[in-house]
Amino acid sequence: MPLRSLPPAHRPLADALALGPALLERARSSAAPWIAASLVEGPAVVLGAAQRAGRVVDLAACAARGAPVLRRATTGTAAFLGGRGVVWTLALPHAAALAPDAAARTLLNRNVRGFLRGFARAGAPAHYAGREWISLQHRPAALLGVDVAQDGAVLLEVLAGHDAPPAIPAELAAPDERAVDRWLGKAPAALAEVVPARVSPEALAGVVVEAVALRAGLPLADGGGAPELAVERFQPITAPDDPAPAGAGAAAVARVPIGWIEAAAVGGSSPGHAWLGGDVLTARWLLDALGRGEAPASLDTAAAPLDGAGLADLRALVQRALSAERAPER
Template sequence: MRSLPPAHRPLADALALGPALLARARMTPAAPWLAASLVEGPAVVLGAAQRAGRVVDLSACAARGAPVFRRSTTGTAAFLGGRGVLWTLALPHVAALAPDATARTLLNRNVRGFLRGFARAGAPAHYFGREWISLQHRPAALLGVDAAEDGAVLLEVLAGHDAPLAIPAELAAPDERAVDRWLGKAPAALSEVLPARCSPEALARAVVEEVALRAGLPLSDGGGAPELEVERFQPVTAPDDPAPPGAGPAVLARVPIGWIEAAALGGAPARAWLGGDVLTAGWLLDALGRGADPASLDTGAAPLEGASLSDLRALALRALSADGVSDVLQTSRAEPLHWMATWKARAARKR
């Protein structure tokens, strides 16, 4: 496994490591890449497909001096209130670290080294199938994921040392405040759940070493940081970002992970921008927005957590329908409850 030594990096540079290391992993099929970045806020970090104005109040963030950035991995947003650590793991294929991993079990298999690293640093860690890792039984690290069509995978793990990752209520948009992101638990800062002697630097190193050890791979120095495309990670300033200019009104659907959303785009053939809180591959969202039938897609390399293909396709079609562009689509109440029962069953099996 090739690694970049833990280093202090501006948040924009740390986020730019994601696509840069993914490109390197695709060029060297036998070598996963791993980096740990020591970052600082205040800042909000959005998932790749989250519409900014649905998640945060941009004016409130500006007033607080907390820029809003967008990472290249999908998933939910995090608040970085002070010091934190961002781990960037790029895999040439889904089973590069865990031979039995599939797109469906990608997160479950690949968080195990991170769990061991947190435990080694002094905080028992668990993962129960959500978009976050629990330390000392409290949500403390957020996961993000992306995948290329050729099967290469990018996984990011973000943890706040000085403040929990939950977006403060005064910065959150109403739709974000309506979701219980943490299943009734109080998110924790690393400083609350790790021994006082454990610095962010020590934690960063411990996790890197345990990820490699868990995979049975030696660590080798990857050299200097790859050329960074920092321009792709400038602060977000438009409420509808990342929906393209000219997109129609957003249509929302409540799903287990929070929200998915879609907006009709002009032109022919008809297509939709598709996004939200779901953990999946960007190319899959694009394909469904273009109207692709899920049955025609090779989804074997595409992770998908928090919603189903049918959820996503139905919302894209709803956004394109003449009578659906101004409505909010709600899934049935039974669906989240069914998902909750499944999550509890998974948690019981883990214990």
């Protein structure tokens, strides 16, 4: 079985993000892994799939700077692209497609290894200590996002800025975002600071793709033409409560190891239902199921990654949001 790839290419940021769902569908239909590298241009902020925009960024400040705020298909934390950058997209038909010992809860640890090898081959020793970022030359430099569908298909995205570090600048960040030390006291780096100058972003994109195949012991095969992209799903965000549904109540927010989680009651035809989101690295279907209040026995949590918060944290926040909605006004 080969690792099918699209050649590294310059793409609008919305197109690069739309590659995620498109390659995930190809991985399903072909029962084979797919990878692509997109060379993109900022400035822009790329939110995780479940992050409420107004908690992470000041949308007015982003607009004034000319930095659109977009959302990717994978969960996790936000990345800033201050100029040139690279987005790697890896889609797998199942968790163990590249690493036979990988399971949902070890998904990132196993599948990030090819990326580490690629950065090292490009001259930037890389390490992964867990959670949401890869360090190059001992500095955080590449951000991870993940999603797992209920059928087991996996989407992994790696985002790195060439000209600016991935941290959201303080003047663009919301107060809750500024309150979190996302980099554990380390100064995040732009690729230009940690990758040798002789290695262009274009070259780095290709080296990493080749290393992912090499680490998996799979031949790299040309995937042919680019898929049709649903770019309308990846247009700039203008509403601070996005992606909470219209009519959701006030958000209940809780601090967790990865940053923040939040929930908001959703009224209408679904009593006892809440939108659940935040910075956690997990499957979107799991957040949706917990928001619906499904009983623990009905959730196959072993099929979903969960990093940065625990199930108990998520359930407690849903109950808090629903209790606040039911509380009588005084």
